[in-house]
Amino acid sequence: MSNSAKDPALDAPHGTALPADTPVHDAPAIAAERDMDRVAIASQAQLTWWAFRRHKLAMAGLWVIGLLYLLSLFAEFVAPADPTRQNRRAIYHPPQMIHFIDSTEDGTRIRPYVWKMDRQRDPQSLKITYVQTEEKIYLTLFGKGEDYKFWGLWDAQRHLFATVEPREKFFLFGADRLGRDMFSRVIYGTRISMSIGLVGVAISLVLGIALGGLSGYYGGRVDMVIQRLIEFVLSLPTIPIWLALAAALPPSWPIYQQYFVITLIVSLVGWTELGRVVRGRFLAMKNDDFVIAARLDGASERRIIFRHMLPSLTSHIIASLTLAIPLMILAETGLSFLGLGLQPPAISWGVLLKEAQNIVSISQAPWLFIPGGFVVIAVLAFNFLGDGMRDAADPYAQ
The missing domain is CATH 1.10.3720.10 (MetI-like)
Incomplete structure (x- = not known):
């Protein structure tokens, strides 16, 4: 096929539609030929990326690893509390699940919250237990919380999510033996x-x-x-x-x-x-x-x-x-x-x-x-x- 007679669809970028007047029975052949042209002129990096992108588990792993490194990079901002701060009133505090549908007398709306838990001690075994109460602790995105130094350089108070009332505490992953926030x-x-x-x-x-x-x-x-x-x-x-x-x-x-x-x-x-x-x-x-x-x-x-x-x-x-x-x-x-x-x-x-x-x-x-x-x-x-x-x-x- 000469250059003058070559179908313009072959010169179109990958992913673009074929011309409207292309016969239906010729469309697969033209698309395959266009892909062959792309492969012929592709660099080694492009070929590697195209092959890698077809590996679904590898792409999922790439996203997970990227998320983990993003969390580590912005740890101060993502963490709602000081990881070294001890709380004697929250020893072995169980995890609290975040709820998003808030039903009240005024109606139902989307507002994240956790149920507050009351600390009790068994009078006989002296074992500490936590009982869920009817009180809600409301959360907010990009709210003010505990002070921290971002990357050890800048003083900041904003966290990815925090309680509406700064004095309230919540434990997404629970707390350890010293009452430190596990999340x-x-x-x-x-x-x-x-x-x-x-x-x-x-x-x-x-x-x-x-x-x-x-x-x-x-x-x-x-x-x-x-x-x-x-x-x-x-x-x-x-x-x-x-x-x-x-x-x-x-x-x-x-x-x-x-x-x-x-x-x-x-x-x-x-x-x-x-x-x-x-x-x-x-x-x-x-x-x-x-x-x-x-x-x-x-x-x-x-x-x-x-x-x-x-x-x-x-x-x-x-x-x-x-x-x-x-x-x-x-x-x-x-x-x-x-x-x-x-x-x-x-x-x-x-x-x-x-x-x-x-x-x-x-x-x-x-x-x-x-x-x-x-x-x-x-x-x-x-x-x-x-x-x-x-x-x-x-x-x-x-």
């Missing part, structure tokens, strides 16, 4: 638990690419030394090593120092898998035509590695990283749960789960396990995202 603590814990995965993976990325690339590109003695190092790290019992290194941390260290060291410990153990992946890919590519052509053209080894070989590994590296982040989160959660990771007053999902280690918590306050649900959701979301990125890494194979 606010979970939101603040999201910041540390999700960021420790990013920081840990960033360190593992540098180690894995550097050592794996050197091992695969140079081979010989360099490859032998690095591979023996990887095998030695992999042969170490992971949990005992984590426990020993974490137990050596002085308890008097500030929170930021504990955070940095825990991240470093997790990263030093987690780089080996990425290192092996990079080594295998470098071994497969170092004799390819484009690498030999660059070498014959006089390109330096640094340019060959960083401008020619590594870019072709981008999709595989990203997929490996998305699968490594949940392992970092689980490692920090496990160490903190055992009391050998981050320590109070630091707030992470592992630190919060440590509160649920005893029988009293299981029997009287099962809501203390809510941080564990966030761990499960985050890990599943990252795994779904990693699966989707791995499947989309080679769109031409679809």
Whole structure:
């Protein structure tokens, strides 16, 4: 078909309607040919994105991860209360469900509220119980609440949602043994638990690419030394090593120092898998035509590695990283749960789960396990995202 006779529908952007005079029996063929033209001129990034977008679970995981990082970024604004503020009148306060349909004598309208709960003590067992009353605590969006420093820089009072009466308190996820708001603590814990995965993976990325690339590109003695190092790290019992290194941390260290060291410990153990992946890919590519052509053209080894070989590994590296982040989160959660990771007053999902280690918590306050649900959701979301990125890494194979 000549250019002059070519149907204009083939030049139309993807998603636009076919011309009105297009015969019905020709429409599928024209649409298929138009899609083939788009694929032929698409970049690698576009092909990867189109393949990834067809993976429904991966897209759901991407939205969940984005929401979690958004919560961690605006934790001060989202949390309705100070996560460290204790309330002796709210010890093990049960969760309160938010209702939106407010029925009163004046009629029915949409207005969020929770039922107020009255604290009582059994005169015989002295057990504290909470009884729902007929009084309502009304909530408002973007209301004024407790003072806080946004990102530690600006004083603010606005919260995503707050009580209409500032003196009233509510507990969306209940309260712990010291009367601290669990919802606010979970939101603040999201910041540390999700960021420790990013920081840990960033360190593992540098180690894995550097050592794996050197091992695969140079081979010989360099490859032998690095591979023996990887095998030695992999042969170490992971949990005992984590426990020993974490137990050596002085308890008097500030929170930021504990955070940095825990991240470093997790990263030093987690780089080996990425290192092996990079080594295998470098071994497969170092004799390819484009690498030999660059070498014959006089390109330096640094340019060959960083401008020619590594870019072709981008999709595989990203997929490996998305699968490594949940392992970092689980490692920090496990160490903190055992009391050998981050320590109070630091707030992470592992630190919060440590509160649920005893029988009293299981029997009287099962809501203390809510941080564990966030761990499960985050890990599943990252795994779904990693699966989707791995499947989309080679769109031409679809």
